[in-house]
Each structure stands twice: as structure tokens, then as C-alpha cells.
Amino acid sequence: MKRRSIGTVSPVARTIAYIVMILFTVLTIAPLVWMLYSSFKLNSEIMQSTLGLPTHPTFANYVRAWDLGNMGVLFGNSVFYTGVATAIIVVLAVSTGYGFAKFRYRITSFLYFFIMLGLLITVQSVLAPLFIVETKVHLADTRLGVLIPYVAFGLPVAVYLATAYIKGIPDSLEESAIIDGASYLSIFRSIILPMSRPVVATITILAFLNNWNEFPLIFILTSRDVIRSLPVGINEFAGAVNQDYGLQFAALVIGTLPMIVFYLFFHERMAQGFAEGALKE
């Protein structure tokens, strides 16, 4: 929907607005553009001309970074953790949201408050004890030991969004299904889940983004390279090839590109999800 500005706006205000907007946009995008085109330059060319566009664009950095940095394994791990954790978060959040929104038990308000408390507890404040606990039960340095915390930390905001949304689904639908003899769990599958599609999309996108970029948990809870993810791997790789900027840029782009593509497709929902997720009161 196109809408013109209401009232008249002075040209001066307009000019200032444009200057601020363009300046900020350039500041935001320029580093990313520099990263992208530098990744097609060999290190020697970066050293000679830091700002110049690639004279002989090459994929050599990507080939070497993929190989040396074990990017294939890291990429696969990132996809695995992100995909599995996100799927579990969505299912658990919607089922919990259904329980919280439609079952009028007195314990619900307590349990809801209990989970919302998690919004105030940062990952950092449980890192040390979580590591100790996982070590004691032999979950540290395993894939499961990464997935479980990913799910747990994704839950509070996802449950918040799901509960708020499912509260808006009319009770009458559920009630008539109960009169027809449907069980609660079949109502969950055949009514609640399909009707929650918009909030499922929002939760999926938020959880996907958070899990893909997650660093502290997997960094602390794992030590074997074969089960680590892109952010941890890229950080180590960048340290190891400290002197070769070309390789570093290629690694950075490998870690960034999937999310940027994802973002360009789902920008609208992602923005909406962030705005809603932030307003958890």
C-alpha cells in the first residue's frame, strides 16, 4: 500500500532525512560489500590495493578455505543443529502455548510466569554450571548436549509468542470438536497446529536465526571440531590464517551468505518477529 506523507513537509526536513538515511545505509552496507568483493581477491592483491575491486576475480580463496577450514563439516553441523533445534522448539512451543492458552488450570499462570522468567536469564549466567552439569552426566561434547540447551533457550520467547497467538483462536472451534468426541491431542494436531501457521512461521524464523548464529553455548559445551558449528569454526579458522585476509573473507562470506539469502526472502516476517519478540511484557 502506497501512502503519501500527511501534511506538507518542508524541503529542508526532507533533505536532512535523506542525508541521514543514506549516510546510515552506506555505513551499514559498505563493510559487507567490501567483505564480499575482497573474498574474490588473492591476499597479495588485497595487500597492494585494499579498497580496489578484484582485477582477476577468483574462487581460489573459497576452495582453500572450504578445504583448510573444514567448512563442509561445519556447514553440515550448523544445518543439523539449526534444523533439529528449530523443529523441536516449534512443536514444544505450540503445544505448550495450547496448554497455556486453552486449559484453565490454576497452575497455568504459575508455569507461564516460571517460563517467562527465562527471558531474564541470559545464556552467560548459566554457562559455567551448565558445563559442569553436562560434564557430570556425559552430555558435554556431544551433539545432544548442544541441542538440548538450544531448545531450552529458544523456548521462553517462542512460548510467549505461541501462547499470545493461540489465545486469539476462538474457543468455539475447540468446543465443538470436543462435543464431537475429539481428544485434546487430536484437536492440537487438526485444529490448533494448522491455525497457528502464522505464529509458527514467526517462531521458526526467529529460532532459525538465533540457532544459526549461536556461539557461547556450542563454544563452551563442545571441544571436538567435528561436532562444532560455523561460528565457532570460523572464529578458529580466522585466528589460524591470521595473515591471509583473502581466506578469512571467504570464510566470513560462507558463514554469512545463507542467512542473508534467508533474510532477503523472509525479511517481512523476520522484522515482524523481532518487533513482536522484543515486546514481551
Add this chain to the structure above:
Amino acid sequence: MTTKSLKRFSYTVLVGPSILVYSLVIIFPVVVSLVLSVTAWSGFGLPKFVGLGNFVEMFKDSVFYISLKNNGLVVAISMFGQIPLGFVLAYFVYRRLVHAGKFFEVMIFLPITISQIVVAILWNRIFAPVGMFTSIIRDITGNPHYNFLMMQSPTFAIVPVLFVILWMYTGLYMIIFLSNLQKIPLSTLEAAVIDGATEGQILGHIIIPAMVTVLFTTAVLAISGSLTSFALIYAMTAGGPAHFTDVLALYMYYNTFSYYRYGFGSAISVVIVVLSMGLISITRAIANIFERRFA
């Protein structure tokens, strides 16, 4: 099974798994860290009870105060940098002062999607001797020997970190403000314009009052965001030079995982939890007072 117990059973199946996972991974460790915070423990043998010794030691440690100050600076850059800037940018788009507002919005929000690790490494390259920023300054000033030295300075090393945080998260605040500005009914604005209200009056009498709740929400976000700023600073400076860019999360990390002081590290975790809960509660309390005044 009776209908009643069937309902209870369904509720347990629906809600139980989440509560279980959440309790085991988040609440239980918080309790563990409360217990460990009054002990000295290196991970082997039994923890030794030391009472409040860890806290006493922490409050005498200069690195603790440096970390606390840096956390404060991160909150400050959010409150006085990102929030006003995000609001201004959102307002320009909302009031259609620029064309192609959608384009600007998409671009400014983009860094949010990138991992903090990538952002940190990228900006380290930008500020490096063979880097974008350094090269641009050399071209502008004509001084081929210019180098960006701020990150070696104990006093100012935190400044580039703050700048990168500003760069990365302003878009988030812009999106939050924009989506809430768009909830203000158009008719309200139109009526004000017809009545001859100036831009300043519209802002002061319609927009700002409608944004009070959101403003406080973003303040809460700034506080909790500050206390989670681990990955970015770890990858950018690792707290250096000599812990001058530590934040509490890094201070906890080094004590726990580099020096194997699990008791002391847990005490720092407890301080982080208390600080975030305390600050957020205070912010909410202030928000309530303001809301009552405006509503």
C-alpha cells in the same frame, strides 16, 4: 480414563516436555551456580565452602569494576545511541520523509542476521593496517603511515567495540519503533494535521505519548542485550588489551574456563543474574509510573 483425568493427562503431555527441558537447562544450573558461588572449586574433588569469600574478592578486584563499567557503557551506547537513532530513522520512514523507505529499512536491519563472530572479525579487518577504514583515512589525509591505534589503548579500546555494537543493532531498534509507530491510527494524525498542528506538536502530543511503553521496552532490551554481549567482544578483542575491554560475561568466562575457578565463576554468574533482574525490574517500575501518568 475419565474426561477429567484425560484432560489433565493431555495438559501434561502438551506442557510437560517444555517445562522439563527448561527447568533442567536453565533453572537447575542457576540453582547450581547459587550453591557453587559460596565455594572454592577447581572441578576436582569436593567444593570447599568459603561463605561470601568469592563476592568479597570480586568486589576488591579491579577487573570486576572494569567489566562492570564496560557493561554500563554498552547499555549507555544503546540508550543514548541506538534508541534515539533507531527512533529517528523509524520516524523518517513512518512519516514518509524519504522515498523507498522499505529499501532503507531492509538494508539497515541487515546486520542483525549476521553472526556476532563474523561481525567482529570483519570489523577487526576494517580497522587493521590493511583495512577499509585505515585505507580510506590514508587516502583522505594523504598520510600513508596512518594506523588505527585506538584498540591498543587501555582507555579507548572499548570505543571501537561500542561503535560496532551501534552499527549492528540500531536496525533492531528501528524495526521495533517502526512497527509500533504504524499501530498509531492514521485518522489521529490526519485530524491533527487538519487542525493545523505543527510537526513538533504531532511528535510531542501524539507520537511520543504513544511510544512510552515501547521506549521502556527497548530500554529493557538494551540492558539484557548488554549482559549478553559475549561473542562479539570475545571475537573482537578477547577482552584485551589486558582485560580493559572485558564485560561481566568475559570476566566470568576467563575465571571459569581459563583459570578453572568454578566457584568464583559461579559467583560472577550470580551477580549477572541479579544485575539483569534488578535493573530490568527497576526499569519496569519506572515504566509503570510513566504509563499511569500518560494513560
